[in-house]
Amino acid sequence: MLTRRDFLKTATLAGGAVALPGLSGCALGARPRGHVVVVGGGFGGATVAKYLRMWSQLGVDVTLVERNPQFISCPISNLVIGGDKTIADITMGYEGLTRNWGVRVLQDTVTSIDAGARKLTLASGAVLSYDRLVLSPGIEFLFDEVPGLESEAARTSILHAWKAGPQTVALRKQLEDMRDGGVYALTIPRAPYRCPPGPYERACLVANYLQKAKPKSKVLVLDANEEITSKKALFTQAFERYKGILEYRPGSELREVDAASRTAILEFDKVRADVLNVVPPQRAGDIAAKSGLKLINKRWVDIDWLSFESVNTPGVHVIGDAIFPAPTMPKSGHMANQHAKVTAAAILNLLAGEAPNPNPVVMNTCYSFVDVKNVIHVASVHQYDAAKKTVLPVSGAGGVSAAANEMEGRYALSWARNIWADMLV
């Protein structure tokens, strides 16, 4: 009998377009067929590419367009900045998607979308036709809202490290090079931004590192928000532990940066730092924000929650951080993975001429390290509300850790290994 591995090898050799023999009698109605192009290979895009292939039994062709040669995970990247992990620990290839699932992966960028003709053009000049398009472009930084960061030179010294990659490594290097007694200042934009607890986790891990390696140093958290935006009580406890080294200042919105002197200019104050780490305000990634899709607040894509299809551009689905979130829904990798599965199911139904599942459910799990061993979580489950046409958090469900603990420190790494495999292998 043909093993799964053999079958997949055959499918891959034949360009991934092989039909499964003997399944046409299956009483599932029409089998979905067609070509789906996915743009962006992060937590959303890689997952939707895999699940479309898996759930169509390789019947639907999938092309994934991703600009980077490899996937680098934002979750766990704060441990690289803190010095406990390396960039290699959070870097993975896309070959599993091709080898195991026959996803065609193109390292390229999309320059334009013709949604009417269902075609898109790549930087290489190639034109792809699609039956359904999924955009999972993540975020774009609004550098023009931070005067002083317009130039490339300024952005080379004042890092965000809010997209895991070279900046993650560069920020680590800045911290290693910082003198004992130096100031690390981190600015947080107003919500919504990617990964609500991420900045507080980063502040903790940098403080944890400096406490050990450069104990005279200081961590200054300048938060544009009036209070900690996620896991507030638990991060407040963690900050208490770093008293003397970490100072949290809410309501401190960044107005301008003087890159030469590494100064953060606030409304009433100026903060000079040795390492200035600016997380700028954000919006949907360019390809989603500049292709005529309806946006909310000029930043995030307005979607139909049953299918994640753009409300004004048929055939184009948008998932992950780029969408305008449902109430209390975080912009997280885990949530993007969940969007991807609802979208894969909806697209397969639509390609088979059927309506999407009318009761989608998504959930979120997010672990944050408060030091290299101890972790806190927040979790939530969101069910579709037909009357409100959105997904809403289930009251009485979800919640946070009772306290930071080492068991969840291990689980956080378990989570990472499993979700990376769920999207890439």
Place this chain on the structure above:
Amino acid sequence: MQLFRWTAALCLLGTLGLAQAEQKADPNLARDLAATCTGCHGSDGRAVPGAGFEALAGVDKAQLMQKLRDFRSGARPATIMHQISRGYTEAQLELIAAYFAARK
């Protein structure tokens, strides 16, 4: 093999039909609900071996349901599952448990 078993199970589901109205709404409802678990517990419940989370594929349905009920009631200590399991209806948990039990 996994793929064929999965397909066969799915066909069975489609052919026989199942009692609950929810399943008539979409033959893939159980699959879609179970997929909300697979970010942590592995695609189709096949968690990464040795990574520290429980594989759900092939776990007996009654056993998994009991565990989920105990998480919900608080009888079974947990770091996170008591909070997550309360986000689903009993009928949804039944579908999820049945789906994973069938992934052998």
